[in-house]
Amino acid sequence: MGLLFGVVLALMLKHVRFLTVTPIIETFMIASFCYAVYFLTNLIRLPSGLEMSGIIALLVCAIFSAHYTYYNLSPQGKVTTTLAFSFAGEAAEACVYSYVGLALYSSIPTWWSVSFVLIQLAIIVGGRILGVLSTFYCFRLMCRTKTIKFNELLFITYGGMIRGAIAFALVLKIEFKGDEGNEECENCYTKENYDLAVSSCLMLVLATTLMFGTFMDGA
Amino acid sequence: MGNVAIFGLGVTFTCFVIFSVLTYWSIIYGNMYMTNYHEGGTMPIEIDVMRMLLFTSLLCSSDVVAAVSIVNYEAQPKLYSCIFGEGVVNDIVSIILFNTIESLQGTEFTVYSPFTIAG
Numbered sequence: 001m002g003l004l005f006g007v008v009l010a011l012m013l014k015h016v017r018f019l020t021v022t023p024i025i026e027t028f029m030i031a032s033f034c035y036a037v038y039f040l041t042n043l044i045r046l047p048s049g050l051e052m053s054g055i056i057a058l059l060v061c062a063i064f065s066a067h068y069t070y071y072n073l074s075p076q077g078k079v080t081t082t083l084a085f086s087f088a089g090e091a092a093e094a095c096v097y098s099y100v101g102l103a104l105y106s107s108i109p110t111w112w113s114v115s116f117v118l119i120q121l122a123i124i125v126g127g128r129i130l131g132v133l134s135t136f137y138c139f140r141l142m143c144r145t146k147t148i149k150f151n152e153l154l155f156i157t158y159g160g161m162i163r164g165a166i167a168f169a170l171v172l173k174i175e176f177k178g179d180e181g182n183e184e185c186e187n188c189y190t191k192e193n194y195d196l197a198v199s200s201c202l203m204l205v206l207a208t209t210l211m212f213g214t215f216m217d218g219a
Numbered sequence: 220m221g222n223v224a225i226f227g228l229g230v231t232f233t234c235f236v237i238f239s240v241l242t243y244w245s246i247i248y249g250n251m252y253m254t255n256y257h258e259g260g261t262m263p264i265e266i267d268v269m270r271m272l273l274f275t276s277l278l279c280s281s282d283v284v285a286a287v288s289i290v291n292y293e294a295q296p297k298l299y300s301c302i303f304g305e306g307v308v309n310d311i312v313s314i315i316l317f318n319t320i321e322s323l324q325g326t327e328f329t330v331y332s333p334f335t336i337a338g
Binding site for chain 1: 226229230233234237238241242245266270273274277278280281282283284285286287290298301302305306307309310311313314315317318321
């Protein structure tokens with residue numbers, strides 16, 4: 001789906017030349033196409049009950065645009081799209097991080113558990129190392145080409161240890177009993193467990209970002 | 220390309236399995252308590268398996284932006300693209316994993332549940 005839209009976008013900007021006169025229209029075309037891919041793909045439901053994921057389609061469309069559509073733009077349009085999308089990305093990132101910081105003070109959950117946070121921290125570090133090494137060497141057994149050196153593998157392990165804003169955004173999506181509209185929810189979290197999940201997730205995001213993020217600069 | 224796929228997909232699923240098993244083990248045998256910071260008082264942590272899976276699935280996502288700042292692109296382009304692609308795929312996989320497990324919340328955890336999640 002993402003591939004289809006990417007091909008359509010690239011060919012359209014290549015052959016319909018009057019679209020590539022003003023850089024604003026080019027930027028708008030690319031943005032609206034990528035936006036449309038996400039929602040249209042989310043709407044698709046196959047008869048077998050399988051839902052398609054819009055995020056993957058968006059990623060594929062974006063990769064395709066960067067590879068092919070970019071060269072069909074006017075010289076001004078190249079600069080404009082690069083600047084506009086990097087501006088949007090930076091702004092969204094800054095918003096998310098400031099929201100994480102503000103949420104720590106504005107909505108302090110009631111139930112906390114220090115031991116749970118510490119054990120989860122240890123699990124994240126240990127599990128990440130174990131996961132990366134075991135997966136990589138299992139794949140190494142299948143094809144014996146030497147691709148990545150061991151110290152590069154350690155870099156990759158270390159880079160994935162930070163828990164970012166996505167974990168926090170997902171923890172706010174959990175439904176719990178006593179939320180507006182679902183007091184009778186049978187399958188949801190209880191209030192105590194929801195508080196525990198939010199507080200430990202906040203602490204994990206803070207701890208990993210501060211601990212591992214500060215040590216990253218020199219390397 | 221192959222490395223990005225291996226690390227993004229395989230490592231996220233492996234990490235999810237490892238995190239879940241370790242968290243389950245620590246909740247069963249850890250004897251942990253949570254504390255009410257407004258009124259005081261403690262109670263033991265009790266959480267059933269599907270809720271715990273939901274929590275561990277969101278812990279699988281990693282932060283790309285901080286990870287990318289380790290290496291610079293000019294010095295090690297291969298390592299840079301590996302880390303960046305792994306982070307992007309990692310995020311997406313963990314979001315999809317979270318949505319999948321959230322749609323399975325009503326069901327009991329049985330022997331078949333891992334296959335339902337994976338398939």
